[in-house]
Amino acid sequence: MIKQTILNTNHHLLHARMVEFCGWEMPLHYGSQIEEHHAVRGDCGMFDISHMCAVDVTGLDARAFLLRLLANNVARLHQPGRALYSCMLNEDGGVLDDLILYYLDDRRYRMVVNACTTDQDLAWMGARLTEWALDVALAPRHDLAMLAVQGPHAREQVWQVLPEVQAATAGLAPFSCAETETLFVARTGYTGEDGFEISLPTARVQAVWQALLGAGVRPCGLGARDTLRLEAGMNLYGQDMDENVSPLDASLAWTVDLSDERDFVGRAALLARPRQCQLLGLVLRTPGVLRAGQGVRTAHGAGVITSGTFSPTMHRAIAFARLPLQVAVGEEVQVAIRDQYSAATVVKPPFVRGGKILINLS
Amino acid sequence: MSDIPGQLRYTKNHEWVRLEVDGSATVGITDHAQELLGDIVFIELPETGKHVAGGTEVAVVESVKAAADVYAPLSGVVTEVNQAAADAPESVNETPYDAWLFRMSPDNAADFGALADAVAYRQMLGD
Numbered sequence: 001m002i003k004q005t006i007l008n009t010n011h012h013l014l015h016a017r018m019v020e021f022c023g024w025e026m027p028l029h030y031g032s033q034i035e036e037h038h039a040v041r042g043d044c045g046m047f048d049i050s051h052m053c054a055v056d057v058t059g060l061d062a063r064a065f066l067l068r069l070l071a072n073n074v075a076r077l078h079q080p081g082r083a084l085y086s087c088m089l090n091e092d093g094g095v096l097d098d099l100i101l102y103y104l105d106d107r108r109y110r111m112v113v114n115a116c117t118t119d120q121d122l123a124w125m126g127a128r129l130t131e132w133a134l135d136v137a138l139a140p141r142h143d144l145a146m147l148a149v150q151g152p153h154a155r156e157q158v159w160q161v162l163p164e165v166q167a168a169t170a171g172l173a174p175f176s177c178a179e180t181e182t183l184f185v186a187r188t189g190y191t192g193e194d195g196f197e198i199s200l201p202t203a204r205v206q207a208v209w210q211a212l213l214g215a216g217v218r219p220c221g222l223g224a225r226d227t228l229r230l231e232a233g234m235n236l237y238g239q240d241m242d243e244n245v246s247p248l249d250a251s252l253a254w255t256v257d258l259s260d261e262r263d264f265v266g267r268a269a270l271l272a273r274p275r276q277c278q279l280l281g282l283v284l285r286t287p288g289v290l291r292a293g294q295g296v297r298t299a300h301g302a303g304v305i306t307s308g309t310f311s312p313t314m315h316r317a318i319a320f321a322r323l324p325l326q327v328a329v330g331e332e333v334q335v336a337i338r339d340q341y342s343a344a345t346v347v348k349p350p351f352v353r354g355g356k357i358l359i360n361l362s
Numbered sequence: 363m364s365d366i367p368g369q370l371r372y373t374k375n376h377e378w379v380r381l382e383v384d385g386s387a388t389v390g391i392t393d394h395a396q397e398l399l400g401d402i403v404f405i406e407l408p409e410t411g412k413h414v415a416g417g418t419e420v421a422v423v424e425s426v427k428a429a430a431d432v433y434a435p436l437s438g439v440v441t442e443v444n445q446a447a448a449d450a451p452e453s454v455n456e457t458p459y460d461a462w463l464f465r466m467s468p469d470n471a472a473d474f475g476a477l478a479d480a481v482a483y484r485q486m487l488g489d
Contacts (some may be wrong), residue, residue, distance in 0.1 A: 033426055034401040223427055288426045289404050310403040310426050
């Protein structure tokens with residue numbers, strides 16, 4: 001049985017093209033995913049992200065649990081309200097999921113995990129909890145809906161529609177969160193633009209969605225979400241990494257803290273198996289579109305595209321590719337597109353941030 | 363509901379075909395096809411002068427999310443391509459029945475009559 005978010009009827013009312021994504025019926029676009037993409041880069045767009053799951057991690061041992069569970073170091077969170085991006089690894093060092101963790105207080109954290117992996121994440125965390133015998137409660141918040149409002153004008157639009165959050169969030173630093181009585185607002189996102197991700201009771205989300213629509217915020221689907229995150233250089237779980245891929249091989253070494261003796265799940269495997277390959281960006285030099293699965297020929301061996309698309313901002317095809325370690329930024333490689341090879345340049349993502357193209361091709 | 367002009371013929375692969383007065387056939391993709399694909403960003407046109415068998419892949423239309431082959435609706439020689447469509451791929455989304463992709467000179471003019479008409483195509487779509 002396909003799952004629906006509380007906003008499902010709102011999407012249908014807007015004539016969204018709906019698709020199945022990880023067991024959820026979600027909007028792919030509401031007419032033109034390219035226009036939605038441009039709205040987020042230049043103005044403001046909103047996404048229903050209620051298919052993702054917020055999980056509250058609370059209890060006396062919450063911090064000890066997370067120190068051991070996650071590859072990134074929870075001790076880096078010094079101030080309540082700060083957020084941390086991390087991978088959760090298995091014992092082999094493969095990525096079970098990537099998530100954002102919000103530090104609320106020493107006994108209270110909230111993580112947001114991917115829709116596709118929610119069930120297995122909860123099972124995995126529950127099993128670790130039992131194994132480690134810690135005083136922690138895990139509570140998936142199915143009572144919450146989530147909206148991402150993104151773009152250079154996102155924050156002012158949210159304040160207009162939800163004046164109650166302005167005081168709490170006007171001074172909010174990027175990658176931080178604040179709570180009001182019923183709302184949880186984080187200055188985070190998956191687009192490379194400023195904005196908020198808002199968790200709110202399901203009973204309220206339709207009214208807020210309609211109010212944002214009325215204020216001129218453009219509804220955006222999974223299609224734009226994918227082109228935006230790719231331009232922003234952000235990995236997609238299940239595509240750019242999964243449980244068979246080490247974070248070190250997926251350009252996520254910056255999220256793995258090996259700097260002290262902290263013993264976390266997967267640490268021993270990462271130390272025993274250094275980097276095998278690297279995830280870099282490609283820009284196609286010819287017309288066409290890069291796609292996941294296309295082979296890449298380099299001077300140092302073969303590679304493969306893990307995510308590819310047409311960049312609406314750059315008007316060119318861009319991709320992430322898993323490449324041999326010897327390949328350097330600036331090198332030219334060949335991508336197998338149908339029956340021929342096309343030239344592409346190796347670049348370091350992100351491609352676009354804050355509305356600006358960051359890749360300068362000579 | 364898709365726009366399906368009555369004077370055109372159609373294939374199961376969602377190409378439209380128009381028979382011209384000189385006996386050539388103009389080919390594009392239908393409104394239904396462009397809607398399924400979403401924003402079109404790249405078009406690879408066939409080579410002109412080449413003989414192609416009906417049902418073979420001759421062109422590619424790529425949207426942000428997917429690539430779709432375009433098949434020759436009839437056997438014949440590709441005589442002309444619409445470079446303007448390749449230069450502005452979004453025109454296929456906007457006006458799928460104006461933004462044609464290629465013209466061909468059919469081996470056998472009678473093949474045109476065997477293609478589906480608008481009523482049959484609409485039934486194919488289940489509209």
